[in-house]
Amino acid sequence: MEMEIKPSEKPDSTRWASNAWALLCAIRSQSPLIQCITNFVSMDLMANTLLSAGASPAMIHSVEEIPDFTPHTRALCVNVGTLSPNWLPAMKAAAELACKSGKPWVLDPVAAGASGFRLRACLELVELKPCVIRGNASEIIALSRASIGLTKGVDSSHESIDAVEAAKSLAQASGAIVAVSGAVDIVTDGERVVGAHNGVPMMQRITATGCSVTALIAAFVAVDPVNAFEATASALSIFGVAGEMGMNMAKGPATLRMHLIDSLYGLDEADVLSRVNITSLPR
Ligand SMILES: Nc1ncnc2c1ncn2[C@@H]1O[C@H](COP(=O)(O)OP(=O)(O)O)[C@@H](O)[C@H]1O
Ligand SMILES: Cc1ncsc1CCOP(=O)(O)O
Ligand SMILES: [Mg+2]
Numbered sequence: 001m002e003m004e005i006k007p008s009e010k011p012d013s014t015r016w017a018s019n020a021w022a023l024l025c026a027i028r029s030q031s032p033l034i035q036c037i038t039n040f041v042s043m044d045l046m047a048n049t050l051l052s053a054g055a056s057p058a059m060i061h062s063v064e065e066i067p068d069f070t071p072h073t074r075a076l077c078v079n080v081g082t083l084s085p086n087w088l089p090a091m092k093a094a095a096e097l098a099c100k101s102g103k104p105w106v107l108d109p110v111a112a113g114a115s116g117f118r119l120r121a122c123l124e125l126v127e128l129k130p131c132v133i134r135g136n137a138s139e140i141i142a143l144s145r146a147s148i149g150l151t152k153g154v155d156s157s158h159e160s161i162d163a164v165e166a167a168k169s170l171a172q173a174s175g176a177i178v179a180v181s182g183a184v185d186i187v188t189d190g191e192r193v194v195g196a197h198n199g200v201p202m203m204q205r206i207t208a209t210g211c212s213v214t215a216l217i218a219a220f221v222a223v224d225p226v227n228a229f230e231a232t233a234s235a236l237s238i239f240g241v242a243g244e245m246g247m248n249m250a251k252g253p254a255t256l257r258m259h260l261i262d263s264l265y266g267l268d269e270a271d272v273l274s275r276v277n278i279t280s281l282p283r
Helices: 012-030 043-053 066-072 085-100 116-126 137-145 160-174 201-205 210-222 226-247 253-266 269-275
Strands: 033-037 056-058 075-079 105-108 133-134 177-181 185-188 193-196 277-282
Touching: 012 043, 012 085, 012 160, 012 210, 033 043, 033 066, 033 085, 033 185, 043 056, 043 105, 043 210, 043 253, 075 085, 075 210, 085 105, 085 210, 105 210, 105 269, 116 137, 116 185, 133 137, 133 160, 133 210, 133 226, 137 160, 137 177, 160 193, 177 210, 177 226, 177 253, 177 277, 185 210, 185 269, 193 226, 201 226, 201 253, 210 226, 226 269, 226 277
Parallel strands: 033 056, 033 075, 075 105, 105 133, 133 177
Antiparallel strands: 177 185, 185 193, 193 277
16 A cells, blocks of 8 residues: 655755645746846857746846846846946846845856956855856855855856855855855755756756856846745756756757746746755755
8 A cells, every 4th residue: 555645755856846846836827027236158058048947138238227126036147257337237136126125136246267357246245145156166165265266267166066065155244145156056055965866968068058057047036935945956056957858859958948048938847846856955
């Protein structure tokens, strides 16, 4: 005879997968408005990622529009990928207003260690209380140590698993959930550490997949701001699942880009429950 498993007795992996599915359903039904102040490279893929997940993206970045627009959004994504001095005031104003309006905002510190200007900008943005910081391993290490020169540019020269301590100390210092993408996506609140074991290596060969998953995290925290740790791990895992399913149809990076978006749009409950793979990692 099969024993019935009550929700509280379900194994951790099943609870993570059910929660990820519930959050994706919430995005599809609520279509949260997500403001993105992002780099020129990522605008298209980021907007299409949010749309295929069911969210509503708006790439609105002029400082003049922020007082009217930002309070009406459900979450904000700030990405410094093609930073120039005249964009920084808009990023800061939007971050401040998001906080004041009780909306979560998410930071992508692209190439944080590439220059002093960029690192200082990222550190100033961290002071404005992002709910989540998501970067690759080199970016999180650079930000955590506040040091430049540890990175090639926008791509990582470290493995995500090598950035666990840096992520934990950045989370403790900033109060943000910190996520490190890579072969295993790491998520920490400074105490707990989980790994999302989804995705395929070919995702690194498409520009702006990292930027896009950060925006997807913004959509997940928009529908569950109180549980930003769980929402962040879910977003990373769901994006990875879309990559795995897209890879089954792809011939290379260009077709993976297309099939990843189609797969994210078409994910059903069975796909999510069978593929989401989030586990606790040793602290
Ligand atoms: N070796 C890998 N195996 C599986 N998924 C990966 C791998 N490397 C990166 N990814 C996935 O690709 C996406 C972008 O991550 P990453 O390349 O680390 O970000 P960035 O583009 O900011 O450097 C994430 O969803 C991540 O999980
Ligand atoms: C290539 C490049 N140069 C400046 S921003 C950017 C895109 C980076 O995207 P991602 O961090 O998602 O790889
Ligand atoms: Mg990146």
